[in-house]
Amino acid sequence: MIEQKTLDKILLKVEKPARYIGNEQNIYIKKEEDIETRFAFAFPDIYDVGMSHLGLHILYNLLNNEKGIYCERVFAPWIDMEEQMRKINIPLFSLETKTPLKDFDFIGFTLQYEMSYTNILNMLDLSNIALESSNRDEKDPFIIAGGPCAYNPEPLADIVDFFVIGEAEETILKIMKKYKQMKQKAMTRKEFLESIVNIEGIYVPSFYEVKYKEDNTIEKMIPKKKNYPSKIKKVIQKNLDETYYLDKMIVPFIETVHDRVILEIFRGCTRGCRFCQAGMIYRPVRERSVENLLELAKKLIKSTGHEEISLSSLSTSDYSDLENLVIRLMDEFKEDRIGLSLPSLRLDSFSLDLIEEIQKVRKTGLTFAPEAGSQRLRDVINKGITEEDLINSCKDAFKMGWSTVKLYFMIGLPTETKEDLEGIKNLAYKVREEFFNQPKDSMKGNLKITTSASCFVPKAFTPFQWHPQNSLDEFKEKQEYLKKIIKDKKIKFNTHDAETSFLEAVFARGDRRVSKVLIHAFKNGAKFDGWRDQFKYDEWINAFAETGVAPEFYANRERGYGEVLPWDFIDIGVTKSFLIRENERSKAGEITPNCKVSCSGCGIQKDFKGGLC
Amino acid sequence: MLKLRVKFKKYSLIRYISHLDLMRLFQRAFRRANIPVEYSKGFNPQPKFSFATALALGLTSDGEYMDIELQEEIAPEKFTKDMNDVLPEGVEILEAHYTDDKKSLMSIIKSSSYIIELIPLENSSKKSIYETINNFKRKKEIYITKSKKKKGRTIEREVDIRKNIYELDIILYESDRIILKTLLKTGSTGNLKPELLIKALIKEGLQVDDVDFNIHRLDLFTEDPKWE
Numbered sequence: 041m042i043e044q045k046t047l048d049k050i051l052l053k054v055e056k057p058a059r060y061i062g063n064e065q066n067i068y069i070k071k072e073e074d075i076e077t078r079f080a081f082a083f084p085d086i087y088d089v090g091m092s093h094l095g096l097h098i099l100y101n102l103l104n105n106e107k108g109i110y111c112e113r114v115f116a117p118w119i120d121m122e123e124q125m126r127k128i129n130i131p132l133f134s135l136e137t138k139t140p141l142k143d144f145d146f147i148g149f150t151l152q153y154e155m156s157y158t159n160i161l162n163m164l165d166l167s168n169i170a171l172e173s174s175n176r177d178e179k180d181p182f183i184i185a186g187g188p189c190a191y192n193p194e195p196l197a198d199i200v201d202f203f204v205i206g207e208a209e210e211t212i213l214k215i216m217k218k219y220k221q222m223k224q225k226a227m228t229r230k231e232f233l234e235s236i237v238n239i240e241g242i243y244v245p246s247f248y249e250v251k252y253k254e255d256n257t258i259e260k261m262i263p264k265k266k267n268y269p270s271k272i273k274k275v276i277q278k279n280l281d282e283t284y285y286l287d288k289m290i291v292p293f294i295e296t297v298h299d300r301v302i303l304e305i306f307r308g309c310t311r312g313c314r315f316c317q318a319g320m321i322y323r324p325v326r327e328r329s330v331e332n333l334l335e336l337a338k339k340l341i342k343s344t345g346h347e348e349i350s351l352s353s354l355s356t357s358d359y360s361d362l363e364n365l366v367i368r369l370m371d372e373f374k375e376d377r378i379g380l381s382l383p384s385l386r387l388d389s390f391s392l393d394l395i396e397e398i399q400k401v402r403k404t405g406l407t408f409a410p411e412a413g414s415q416r417l418r419d420v421i422n423k424g425i426t427e428e429d430l431i432n433s434c435k436d437a438f439k440m441g442w443s444t445v446k447l448y449f450m451i452g453l454p455t456e457t458k459e460d461l462e463g464i465k466n467l468a469y470k471v472r473e474e475f476f477n478q479p480k481d482s483m484k485g486n487l488k489i490t491t492s493a494s495c496f497v498p499k500a501f502t503p504f505q506w507h508p509q510n511s512l513d514e515f516k517e518k519q520e521y522l523k524k525i526i527k528d529k530k531i532k533f534n535t536h537d538a539e540t541s542f543l544e545a546v547f548a549r550g551d552r553r554v555s556k557v558l559i560h561a562f563k564n565g566a567k568f569d570g571w572r573d574q575f576k577y578d579e580w581i582n583a584f585a586e587t588g589v590a591p592e593f594y595a596n597r598e599r600g601y602g603e604v605l606p607w608d609f610i611d612i613g614v615t616k617s618f619l620i621r622e623n624e625r626s627k628a629g630e631i632t633p634n635c636k637v638s639c640s641g642c643g644i645q646k647d648f649k650g651g652l653c
Numbered sequence: 654m655l656k657l658r659v660k661f662k663k664y665s666l667i668r669y670i671s672h673l674d675l676m677r678l679f680q681r682a683f684r685r686a687n688i689p690v691e692y693s694k695g696f697n698p699q700p701k702f703s704f705a706t707a708l709a710l711g712l713t714s715d716g717e718y719m720d721i722e723l724q725e726e727i728a729p730e731k732f733t734k735d736m737n738d739v740l741p742e743g744v745e746i747l748e749a750h751y752t753d754d755k756k757s758l759m760s761i762i763k764s765s766s767y768i769i770e771l772i773p774l775e776n777s778s779k780k781s782i783y784e785t786i787n788n789f790k791r792k793k794e795i796y797i798t799k800s801k802k803k804k805g806r807t808i809e810r811e812v813d814i815r816k817n818i819y820e821l822d823i824i825l826y827e828s829d830r831i832i833l834k835t836l837l838k839t840g841s842t843g844n845l846k847p848e849l850l851i852k853a854l855i856k857e858g859l860q861v862d863d864v865d866f867n868i869h870r871l872d873l874f875t876e877d878p879k880w881e
């Protein structure tokens with residue numbers, strides 16, 4: 041345990057010291073003698089970002105509900121804090137009891153974003169834990185990882201001891217149970233891994249060997265022993281109303297990214313956008329009932345005192361009983377001045393009415409995500425949104441008094457042409473026109489359109505997983521072109537860092553050979569790569585050179601259907617043949633209907649029955 | 654209008670929480686404790702409560718005050734108990750009573766008393782420490798440089814802080830720590846932060862560590878130093 045006195049020496053020297061004190065409302069405090077297993081939930085970014093993540097709150101409470109297990113939290117210290125810690129030799133510590141991470145049994149990282157991988161290494165380094173699993177000894181904690189990026193675990197294969205693939209609620213408890221038995225029998229590290237390797241959803245990378253072909257593609261992945269599974273199947277919670285639910289959340293002292301109650305209304309998405317990884321890996325859709333949600337919302341507000349509830353899902357409009365849910369939540373909480381927010385809402389007239397009802401026209405901005413500028417390209421990516429939809433929604437919104445609109449696009453999507461890029465400009469200009477087309481007297485506020493274009497990153501388990509990403513030069517050329525043609529005082533145009541997206545593409549589809557690059561980049565000083573002002577692209581370029589790994593091989597190369605992909609050993613339920621079919625349909629510009637309209641046979645219903653389909 | 658005047662303390666880790674964050678902490682605690690707080694009108698309703706003064710990050714206190722407007726009357730004892738049940742460790746309601754005072758707390762505060770713990774430097778002596786403090790107190794004027802940001806530029810000016818120091822005494826001397834007690838002007842008509850007093854003392858020759866110190870506020874006073 042690190043003495044508070046020691047921390048007092050540095051806390052006033054850093055920005056936002058409350059990030060490092062713990063002690064918030066609704067944390068768990070356990071007595072030393074009641075603790076058998078210590079688990080550190082590690083979020084590889086700062087407190088403000090990590091505390092906004094729903095999964096943290098779920099697993100924290102789930103684990104702490106168990107007798108004998110104490111789950112504490114740890115986040116990446118911001119650079120000012122890291123500097124102070126290194127100066128006086130304070131190892132990375134948990135927030136609850138200020139225990140050095142090295143003294144835990146498990147350190148569980150959640151992988152939300154590829155660009156936080158170097159933070160994982162930095163956190164291990166700050167804890168004096170070996171970066172590579174092969175260098176850890178019997179006394180070290182197990183480094184485990186889960187979350188959406190774990191669906192392609194290979195880039196972290198040398199670092200993480202084992203992965204949990206899928207929704208972790210059940211799997212994590214199975215692991216904890218095994219660990220308890222292990223402690224009694226005093227098994228070795230290796231023996232413990234052997235004992236859990238057959239639990240569904242667990243992947244132990246060191247138990248597999250990968251053979252490569254001469255062209256650097258994978259020949260095959262071989263389990264080192266016969267009983268190691270050759271396919272790892274994701275695990276999902278079939279019935280959310282019966283799954284462990286969150287009825288209290290830690291209330292942060294400082295403002296976090298999403299500083300409110302998060303109500304998870306369903307998991308999965310029925311839309312089938314072809315670039316979207318979440319839409320594929322979280323299938324099938326599973327909803328919570330309105331009754332259940334109301335009950336949870338009451339408990340969460342009671343225990344946190346938050347002033348806002350946010351409905352969380354991939355696509356809020358698709359909740360089957362949304363109107364009823366919203367009305368009942370509002371009835372329940374109006375008295376207490378509790379606000380509702382509905383992110384990821386498709387902005388049609390029905391939703392706008394709902395939002396108006398909720399906000400009584402508080403002029404927060406509206407967000408639309410057409411993703412592509414032309415109808416042709418929107419059909420290619422299966423984004424079921426038409427120009428008419430968008431323009432009509434904007435017209436309605438302007439009439440209701442909105443004047444701030446955000447438009448999200450991607451550049452570098454498969455088959456993109458110059459016309460598609462021009463389409464981005466045209467759409468933004470049409471939205472502008474729509475505002476000034478209103479009768480003068482109903483025009484409210486000062487129009488502001490923010491158009492953002494991010495760089496497309498092909499992700500594993502999407503119909504676009506075989507596509508090459510645009511090269512850096514192509515991205516930059518397109519960004520320049522858009523900057524040149526979008527010239528209007530009312531329209532702001534934002535681009536994303538192409539270099540960041542390029543690295544994202546390398547790690548989104550990398551194999552285990554990129555582990556080395558990660559370690560080198562970290563040693564060169566890379567961390568907080570997702571933060572623009574911290575990103576050191578040159579160090580990454582050096583790391584690729586030092587390790588002899590060509591990033592273009594992963595980012596910019598087209599793969600054939602016959603190629604063994606690094607993540608092929610993971611079974612997400614959606615079949616590869618469906619992904620191929622979708623990719624082919626996209627080339628033909630054919631759209632695939634929403635699962636609510638008709639089933640396209642993605643394969644998920646075979647093993648993962650339980651959702652809407 | 655029902656106005657509850659509340660005294661509370663802030664200690665341990667809560668000293669690392671900023672003034673703004675403390676406001677949010679109370680806002681949420683009111684809701685957890687079911688306190689019928691009055692809300693402002695408009696799009697973004699806010700609970701109506703205000704603090705006497707802001708306590709700087711890093712300081713602890715036994716004497717913080719706030720006024721809360723209520724929609725309906727609740728017994729002050731019940732308020733105190735219900736709030737303390739839901740507040741995190743480090744914030745505690747000490748006392749509450751209804752007041753008819755129309756003036757805001759902010760406008761009636763005139764001074765605060767502090768306890769300051771300092772660490773003497775190795776080559777210092779008890780004698781020199783006492784002498785420096787006594788010389789300091791005998792001075793008619795003490796100037797320090799205050800810097801202010803104005804339109805992106807830093808403007809520095811010399812201010813006399815002597816008139817804002819009402820009391821200053823050494824109440825304990827040990828070879829590894831010195832404890833001072835002081836009464837400083839506080840409020841909208843003039844304000845002296847204890848950190849600035851330490852800076853001035855060091856400038857005048859007090860041999861103590863300039864980064865390692867602790868400040869604790871004891872209480873706030875109106876012109877009539879007794880509360881109420």
Ligand code: SF4
Pocket residue numbers: 310323324325635636638639640641642643644645653
């Ligand atoms: S099985 Fe059919 S309805 Fe269900 S997710 Fe797959 S495509 Fe959609």
